[in-house]
Amino acid sequence: MTATTTPPVRAAATHLSPRLTAATAARVLRQLRHDRRTIAMMLVLPSVLLGLLYLLWKDVPTLPGQPSIFDRVGLTMLGIFPFVVMFLVTSIAMLRERTSGTLERLLTTPLARLDLLLGYGLAFGLAAALQAVITVTVATTVYGLDVTGSVSLVVLIAVVDAVLGVALGLLASAFARSEFQAVQFMPVVVLPQFFLCGLLVPVDQMAGWLQAISHVLPLTYAVEALQEVGRSAAATGTMWTDVAIVAGAALLALALAAATLRRRTS
Amino acid sequence: MDAVTVTDLVVDRGRRQVLNGLSFAVPVGQVTGLLGPSGSGKTTLMRAVVGVQQVRSGEVTVLGRPAGSPDLRSRVGYVTQAPSVYEDLTVRENVRYFASLYGMRSPEAEVAIADVGLSDGAGQLVRDLSGGQRGRVSLACALVGCPEVLVLDEPTVGLDPVLRVELWGRFHALAAAGRTLIVSSHVMEEAGRCDRLLLLRDGDLIADSTPTQLRADGRSEDLEEAFLNLIRAREDVAA
Ligand SMILES: Nc1ncnc2c1ncn2[C@@H]1O[C@H](COP(=O)(O)OP(=O)(O)OP(=O)(O)O)[C@@H](O)[C@H]1O
Ligand SMILES: [Mg+2]
Numbered sequence: 001m002t003a004t005t006t007p008p009v010r011a012a013a014t015h016l017s018p019r020l021t022a023a024t025a026a027r028v029l030r031q032l033r034h035d036r037r038t039i040a041m042m043l044v045l046p047s048v049l050l051g052l053l054y055l056l057w058k059d060v061p062t063l064p065g066q067p068s069i070f071d072r073v074g075l076t077m078l079g080i081f082p083f084v085v086m087f088l089v090t091s092i093a094m095l096r097e098r099t100s101g102t103l104e105r106l107l108t109t110p111l112a113r114l115d116l117l118l119g120y121g122l123a124f125g126l127a128a129a130l131q132a133v134i135t136v137t138v139a140t141t142v143y144g145l146d147v148t149g150s151v152s153l154v155v156l157i158a159v160v161d162a163v164l165g166v167a168l169g170l171l172a173s174a175f176a177r178s179e180f181q182a183v184q185f186m187p188v189v190v191l192p193q194f195f196l197c198g199l200l201v202p203v204d205q206m207a208g209w210l211q212a213i214s215h216v217l218p219l220t221y222a223v224e225a226l227q228e229v230g231r232s233a234a235a236t237g238t239m240w241t242d243v244a245i246v247a248g249a250a251l252l253a254l255a256l257a258a259a260t261l262r263r264r265t266s
Numbered sequence: 267m268d269a270v271t272v273t274d275l276v277v278d279r280g281r282r283q284v285l286n287g288l289s290f291a292v293p294v295g296q297v298t299g300l301l302g303p304s305g306s307g308k309t310t311l312m313r314a315v316v317g318v319q320q321v322r323s324g325e326v327t328v329l330g331r332p333a334g335s336p337d338l339r340s341r342v343g344y345v346t347q348a349p350s351v352y353e354d355l356t357v358r359e360n361v362r363y364f365a366s367l368y369g370m371r372s373p374e375a376e377v378a379i380a381d382v383g384l385s386d387g388a389g390q391l392v393r394d395l396s397g398g399q400r401g402r403v404s405l406a407c408a409l410v411g412c413p414e415v416l417v418l419d420e421p422t423v424g425l426d427p428v429l430r431v432e433l434w435g436r437f438h439a440l441a442a443a444g445r446t447l448i449v450s451s452h453v454m455e456e457a458g459r460c461d462r463l464l465l466l467r468d469g470d471l472i473a474d475s476t477p478t479q480l481r482a483d484g485r486s487e488d489l490e491e492a493f494l495n496l497i498r499a500r501e502d503v504a505a
Contacts, residue, residue: 101348264318
């Protein structure tokens with residue numbers, strides 16, 4: 001390559017760029033940093049709610065040889081909190097990008113659409129990792145939550161769940177015209193997955209058609225993965241398959257969200 | 267040489283046609299003013315130039331490529347009419363983020379902040395700024411990319427006269443350095459500061475001219491009056 005034939009160095013457009021993804025993630029985290037209250041709620045709230053569940057079941061006797069109810073529910077909630085919180089936070093954040101005009105502006109810059117979405121995933125994934133470490137630590141030390149497997153696997157699953165929440169939040173924001181609507185997507189997207197994930201009723205005890213729905217909802221696999229960690233000391237193949245399915249669902253949602261970002265609008 | 271050429275551009279928004287087959291060219295290294303009353307289609311035309319507007323027919327070519335081409339994105343800067351920056355970031359954080367998107371670094375960001383006269387408040391959250399100051403942050407976020415073509419939608423609205431004169435000075439300095447600027451305004455006083463003028467009315471281009479030529483054609487030293495005379499002349503022809 002000779003210097004004379006090289007055009008002026010310019011950022012390549014539309015190709016994924018790790019540099020632009022990282023710059024976007026850093027920007028999202030900076031926005032978060034200026035919002036102390038949101039950070040505090042994000043990091044502390046799951047531990048407080050888990051404490052409530054702990055107190056709720058503290059004096060309920062457990063059958064001998066069975067895990068306590070709190071061990072089972074608490075562990076599952078460690079995966080559900082980050083999913084719900086990140087879904088909400090991201091759908092609002094992305095809606096703001098749309099309504100404030102910054103999205104339209106970003107689409108005129110060299111930033112690829114997937115860079116933007118991955119930037120969000122990375123930023124909130126990191127926030128979720130911090131959240132999960134805090135919550136898991138509090139759960140196992142203060143509330144005496146018993147996990148047979150490794151707690152770092154619990155953190156990993158929580159982070160993958162959070163990324164799933166981010167991806168679905170980015171997608172949902174495309175269908176919301178206002179923050180009121182965006183908030184209402186929470187029950188639409190989250191509650192059915194919560195009801196059918198196997199926490200309230202084990203999946204194999206549901207009616208056949210409900211099982212079928214449950215099997216296409218990603219949260220079901222997240223919950224199964226956590227239950228695997230709760231049961232066995234070593235990471236199981238089922239757990240890894242579940243984690244891969246959740247991650248795949250997150251990627252699919254990100255790709256769909258990218259498709260909803262139209263550069264040209266009417 | 268022309269930085270932008272527009273041929274028979276027709277744009278519909280909602281159910282209405284808002285640009286009725288425009289054709290014109292914008293020369294390199296000049297400040298071209300886009301003037302017209304509210305609702306005449308200035309923003310729509312600018313959106314077409316930066317490639318975010320769906321168009322029904324016609325062609326928009328920027329730096330020899332179809333508007334909105336991926337490789338134009340680092341060469342064309344767009345400042346939207348409403349400031350589009352992050353309210354929950356400081357001035358400096360905003361400008362640095364956009365700098366990074368264009369492959370620039372913090373020294374360039376500081377220069378862009380100084381160019382819009384915000385060096386003193388660079389550490390302030392945009393949320394705490396006045397409307398005019400936010401507009402300047404938005405402008406800095408485009409200046410920082412040193413784009414060859416700058417499309418500015420009413421960049422001087424709400425600014426005091428001193429700052430307005432300063433900014434126009436910057437626009438001309440950029441043009442002298444070979445950049446191309448398209449600046450919209452509905453203040454005819456600003457028309458006199460442009461090298462070329464495009465006058466829009468109800469989606470029609472009623473003049474593609476220079477301030478001097480417009481004064482001659484509209485038979486008035488006052489650009490606003492010249493503009494009105496031109497409109498009347500057209501309506502008489504139509505009637
Ligand atoms: N999103 C939209 N959907 C439908 N019609 C629109 C939309 N945006 C603008 N219009 C219409 O298109 C026409 C041109 O609007 P445009 O925003 O381009 O005008 P403008 O010259 O920039 O006005 P102003 O000086 O007030 O900014 C107007 O009649 C407006 O009502
Ligand atoms: Mg406008």
